[in-house]
Amino acid sequence: MRAFAAILWKDLLVEWRGRDRLAAMGVFALLVVTVLFFAAPPGPLPSQREHLPGLLWVAVVFASVLGLNRSFALELENDALSALALAPVDRGWVFLGKAMASLVVLLVVQALTSLVFALFFDVDLASVAGRYALVAFLGALGLSSIGTLFAAMAVRTSYREVMLPLLLLPLLLPVVLGAVRATAGLLDGEGLLFEPLQLLLVSDGVYLIISFLGFEYVLDE
Amino acid sequence: MSDGAGEPAIRARALEKRFGPVTALHPLDLDVAPGATLAVLGPNGAGKSTLLRMLAGLARPTSGELRVAGDGDGRAARRRRVGLIGHATFLVPALTARENLRFAARLHGLADAEARAEHWLAELDLEGAADRRSGTFSRGMAQRLSIARALITEPALLLLDEPFTGLDPDAAERLASRLADADRRSGATTLLVTHDLARAAQLADQALVLARGRSHGLDEACLADATVLTGAYHDAVSALQGPRG
Amino acid sequence: MGLLIASYAIVVGAVAGYALHLIRERAALLRQLETASARGDAGPTQHGG
């Protein structure tokens, strides 16, 4: 348990000291939203705005992939990854430390992306801010859990930048779809729909279990 | 270096490691007395770091038995009593020396991380740079910090993976004296993997030669001095590799 | 009708083709193993105990 706190503290401290990396992710998300705006400008009619939640989460997913790749790239310096492997603790805790640190980073980037998205696309997130925050949290939790597991693998393959999205994206459908449908429900004034929320919760649970158990084998030499 | 008759610190019986059909380490028997320093010598690819990684609990033996005194259940328990110093320093550049040591201690689940960090900063006379980020350290200072990082958890088994590579002679000399001094004080059983036969003769009580996964123990007489050791080493290597097997 | 024929042709063709490919590859590997061990015979094929 102490190891979990140590890793979480270390990662957040390193993140804070390397704020430029966090800024880079923020700007990246900003760029993605801008490009999406020109690629698929929203029309006045509601039917022309159905795709907006999808666009928002596309921006979030890509910014997250960037962040996750970097979180383990740091561990390669001075072979810190082996230091983690040497920690005399169940590696599930090492996973949780890294995943929660990534979660915090993803939430910060997600907040920024959502803010800019709401402004650009004239979307009223403010009125549903509380419930949207819950959906955003569940989405980020899924992303950071399975993302941390695959980042730990991808960082030690020979084609690192491509490998993480390659591994992550095909498995992200449940979380992303759940988040998009939930967000759409909020924006259409239907409130927090049960099915998408249920899908998000179940998916996060499955991802956390797979990653917690799988990390033991991924961290080995 | 106590070589009490008691239960050996490291006991290996027919220890073997295979990567698929390739045998990295042939069946090896080994006994190392508590507190003793064993030098593991041999050319590249002989299986030295395979043996080291199995001792560190990072890799599982394919067959045979490997016991380190005080072995609890599972590899995590083994990793609690192991300290590893290698070419990689395991340091986090963005953290200061003090934070690196505290992190290492907490990673091992030690409660008094702050006190230990202060102690080992003094031990390796790094107080001056305690609050400087380790990313700005010279190679010598980084090496000292990585020694402190390994010893802060008071390992019963200290594994040194070619610590002298890339060091100029006097830096190597300083490191050798620090290691001997830290080893004597901590009483840890030490395993020194190196090519540097002079250092091996200077620091080790026992020696083992590995070549292409096969092992051959040298008796203590060989460790009298570097020249004797070099002779014994080359005989052992050619015996193990064999002209045509 | 053409679509029907095409789909059956694709499936049967792919399965049969892959089986033949694997048989050929197996034969090639066995040959390489033999030459390797033949070449190895000049020296010891293995350093076995």
Add this chain to the structure above:
Amino acid sequence: MSDATLPSQTSLAGTSSLLQRTTGALCLLLAAVWAIAVVQAPVDRVQGIVQKILYVHPPCAFAAYLGFAMTAFYGALYLWKGDERHDQRARAAAGVGVLFATLLLLTGPLWAKGTWGKWWSWDLRLTLTLLLYLVYVSYLLLRSFTEGSERAARFAAVYGIAGLMVIPLNYFAIDLAGGRSIHPENLERGSLGAGMSLPFWLGVAVAIVAYVHLWLRRTEVEHLRGLLAAREATMAHRDDPGGASWDS
């Protein structure tokens, strides 16, 4: 160096193992009976002759899903036991599984074109298969991009298991996204007309036996490759002692 004798599976140097030959013969026999049954099956009044793709398209799904289940199964066995043979079986299962998934994704649109006039539809089953296909292509890519056979095997095993566990999630996700199924009929017996179930289930049997046959052969090829790689590693090592270092 363990004795690199020929693999135990191959009884004689030339001929393949008994198991491989029996599954091969069984597959051919079943295929013949299946072909006859397909030809004799009644032509569907609504869709016409193209409906007979029913006897080849869904059977590939059985084989593909069997493949991915075995990939995860042998992957888990490898993680637990560490025996390299399990890893070879997992890799073979994925390879053959992807082959059948490809056939599924080829025959699907042919059928769709034949009955509704458009090649692709985001229908529940097709989307699920496409997703699964992407997962297992990533599985094979992960293996080829990871150095160190032991590490590649471990990573692939974890990813194979994750891939399998996400299938039910994908099913609900697509269902939630209104993946109204325009698949003409579902697989339950009820939907098969008179005289259609025999060719259908024969088709499934042929697909599964073909899968097992290809899987056995592919496993043996993986095993032979391992032996060859090991042989070359020792050769290279003897010629240049300081060279190939596998415990880098």
